[in-house]
Amino acid sequence: MNFLSIFDVIGPNMIGPSSSHTAGAVAIALSARKMFGGEITRVTFTLYGSFAKTYKGHGTDKALLGGILGFSTDDERIRDAFELANEMGVEYKFHIDEETVTNHPNTADILLENENGHKLFVRGESIGGGKMKIVRINNVNVEFTGEYSTLIVQQIDKPGVVAHITQCLSLHNINIAFMRLFRESKGTAAFTVVESDQPIPRDILQYIKINPNVQDLMLIEM
């Protein structure tokens, strides 16, 4: 069992009204923003299940957009996320899908885009108490919580890539807490997700990039 801190009990400090429908939604979107890594000009959300049914009364839409704008779960600007997105030049759209059945009732899809045509698709689940899981990146099913420093490597599924990644981490003295490989199918697009309980320095990315089978890198810093 993970250590339960007093601040898991008396906490989180959060914008209400609901840890799962508000705080968890912020956390999903904030992780998506960090994964995208640059300026976001357009975002499209799709809400499923309980998110689709009760988003208005829980402010789930503002929470998701707030996370995209870089607000954390205790940021009072979340309430004004629509106005602030307009000011910051972020276009946003919400689709409400009550038909599709997802694995978890509180599920949101986020499609991020910038002016250069760079796109990233992320699916997240809000699993209760403000905690969340990212369960899909583009077409690949993944699973991580965003509670650790997380390195996500998009790669071609070929031998030697994982060894290269672990060697780079080891040379930088990074201790791996969890590491998993996810792929669409054999030999196609794959993601390696590395979670560490110490900060992963950004300059490590340039070393990992050297491998020709590494296509893209994302870093969720704590």
Add this chain to the structure above:
Amino acid sequence: MDFYNGQVLLDLCNSENMPISAVMKEREITEGTLTSEEVDAKLVTVLNIMKDSSHKPIEKPGKSIGGLIGGEAKKVNDFGKTSVSVAGDMLSKAMSYSMAVLEVNASMGLIVAAPTAGSSGVVPGVLMALKEEKGLSDEILYKGLLNAGAVGYLLMRNASVSGAEAGCQAEVGAASAMAASAVVEIMGGTPEQCLAAASLSISNLLGLVCDPIAGLVESPCQSRNAVGVANAITSAELALAGVIHPIPFDEMAEAMYRVGKSLPFELRETAMGGCAGTPTGCALGCNICGK
């Protein structure tokens, strides 16, 4: 220093001659990732948010997103100052402060989940009222928060604090137990009396269902927080007077969990039963969700 149930906690308090708050802080430092200074700094933040959220809507009431609540805290606070108030200063203040936190929460304001957003009014409501009535310093309140955190941790670990899993008894019931135990330590009670107060609190709300109208954290959540406050104050008073609950805290936590597990699905945060399932509750739900 760690503990996994109430008995081990009491044994530690007695062998180390420490109050529950001190054992909880020691546990956080030795078992967790924070330093003593970091724990203190986080407690300051928590208390500041609690102070703000329990007072703001009394000065400036606003409407909730769902529109079911807004302005109740001010009403109760104003009424408490009149000669026809029946609650007395401590209870009246604690009720209005707890209801204020729920108003802040329901209007997308900043609160501390304690242990959840739906029950976030009870601990600050009781502590803020006690601070005013007894002239307490913030330093004493930090100890109260640590004590409440110990009880909440045990319930989270060994039972549940989720309405979806175990009903409102697990949310407002747990929050009452946390607040009651904190009050007992603050007022000089023993660790045994703290856990007796927590046991009393849980048993008083045993079986309480989670039935939010329209699925929103508004009604009956807000008035349940006022009841949670009354329950905490009652339980603390009983324990301080030397009334012992026959059922030890650990057994009571397990009983609460079992009762919660045996609650039907409709009465666990699904907005299908209880208040939410009444004709009026359903109609309000349809109006809010626009169907």
